[in-house]
Amino acid sequence: MNFFLLIRYIITSFFIIFIILCLSNPVFAMPTSNNPKYYLIGYKNTLKTDLFTKENNIKIVEDYKNLHIARVLISQKQVKLLKQNYRDHLSFIEKDSYASTKNASNIKPSLEENQYIGFFNAEKFRNNKLYNTYTGKGVKIGVLDTGIDYHHSDLNIKGGTAPVDRNEGTNYMDYVGHGTFVAGIIASRKTGIAPDAEVYAIKSISDSGDGSWSNIIRGIDWAINNKMDILNMSVGTSEYSRGLEEAINKAYEKGIFIVAPVGNNGYDKSSNVTYPAKFKHVFAVGSVDITGKRSNFSSVGNEIDTMAPGQEIFSTSLNNSYDYNSGTSMASPYVAAAAALIKSANPNVTNDEITYIFVNNSIKFGRHYEYGNGILNITSALKSSLAKKEKPAVLQTYQKIHWN
Known part of the structure; x- marks a missing residue:
């Protein structure tokens, strides 16, 4: 009997304590607006x-x-x-806040299409006597991404930095594969468009595929200080950042030609181009397939500058291998590499002139809202650049349609 009385006493005591705690309205350590x-x-x-x-x-x-x-x-x-x-x-x-590579990549192609599309990279753009002369030599390209696998035998990485590592910033090895793939499109010996360009890894994006604006800004600052000629930023976010825009404007003023994908948001009735491609001083690139048709995943909007191959692309991957990928992230480095060819042919060409050359030599294909000024035509752009070098001309100002 004493045992049951003891149990009842304990239960009653706990109940009373519980009521007191509820009525006392205790303050828990929850986040407040004053937390830094x-x-x-x-x-x-x-x-x-x-x-x-x-x-x-x-x-x-x-x-x-x-x-x-x-x-x-x-x-x-x-x-x-x-x-x-x-x-x-x-x-x-x-x-x-954050940007990500996820908005512009990682769309896997079908195996059936792979067999046909594999020759699209090197064969289409390098089987031309112009590319025996102009290969991007002497042009410095920063790849702001997840890093680069610098052990890959088909890549010659000149150096780099790792803003994601705030302690030292020296380990720019890619453990994801995104940056390595992008670098291969630009300058791999087998499949790259500008195989002799000097590629530098700027690891502003973490192994999870995200990068804070401060890490990206830090990467842009490094690109300015190390005198990059071209900066490929295969990242995207729907959020506007004044800091990011100001950093990009500064880089542009310093002569860095900046390229970014428009994003993988597909078709919409209103513009869904992502930042940084949406900024005025970024050359915005969408994706087309082998036939020149806009990829279903490629974002739309009047901010698009040009289109480039971004579907079922073959390039370098981790562990000294190769792979196929699709996404506007894959289209952007085509333009970065093409800019390197133009820079190697005409070292004194300005950012505005490169933009004008691309725009006026694009293959018109569809309405601007979906295709921008058309599809990238590297051969025509390079020939135009050489003509400008031999006989300088006053170029019209190309005004990009943009909203911030």
């Missing part, structure tokens, strides 16, 4: 950063001084105060 998060701030020349950080108790994690952009760890309360008190010294404040 990573932000990007753009600052003007008028800002004295040392005094600014001291007065506002702000920790600058990274400072991209060439770009006037800093990555900071601040609370939402601090964000409000900065917007109120420093509006004359700060150009923007935004959360450090």
Whole structure:
């Protein structure tokens, strides 16, 4: 009997304690608006950063001084105060968000199509006497991606960096395969369009396929400091970033020709081109198949500049192997490689001139909303570049239609 009384006493006690806890409305350690998060701030020349950080108790994690952009760890309360008190010294404040390679790749082709399409890369574009002379030699191309497998026997990687590794930033090995595939389209000895171009790995995208805006900006900053001629960015996001746009604008001003895929969002009644391709100073590339038809997955919008092969593409893969892949990520490096050929033929050509050459030598195929200015024609573009070299001409300004 005493045993049952004891059990009843224990149960009653627990019940009373539970009621007390519920009524007392305890405060649990939940996230609040004052918990610090990573932000990007753009600052003007008028800002004295040392005094600014001291007065506002702000920790600058990274400072991209060439770009006037800093990555900071601040609370939402601090964000409000900065917007109120420093509006004359700060150009923007935004959360450090993410872009991804997933929006522009990883669409596997069918085996039946593989057998037919495998010759599309090298044979179509390199079986021409022009490419025995102009192979991208002396042109530096940054591949901002998941890194590159620099052990691949068909690739000659000159160097690189790894913004994803914030401690050292030296291990730019690719463990995913995306960056290696892109690099192969550009400059592999067997299948590349510009086999003698100097390729550099910029590992701004993690092994999961995502990259923070700060990592991408850090990669762009590296490209500027190391004097890249061309930057291929096979990444995409639907979110706008002022910091990313300003970094790209700076790179463009420094003479870097920037190429990016339009994304794999398929057809829509309204534009679904992703950033960074949507930016004014990025050459936006969509995907077509072997027949020149827009790939079903390729995004649409008036921001598209040109189309290039992006379906059932054969290129380098991990572990010294090769593979087939589809996606607008595969189309973008065709244009980057073509730009390298033009640069090797005409080293003094400007970004605006390259854009004009591509646009005016594209093969018109369909309406602009789906095909941009047409399909990339490397041979015609290269010949046009040589003509411009021999007889300089005043080029018209090509105005890209874009919305931010």
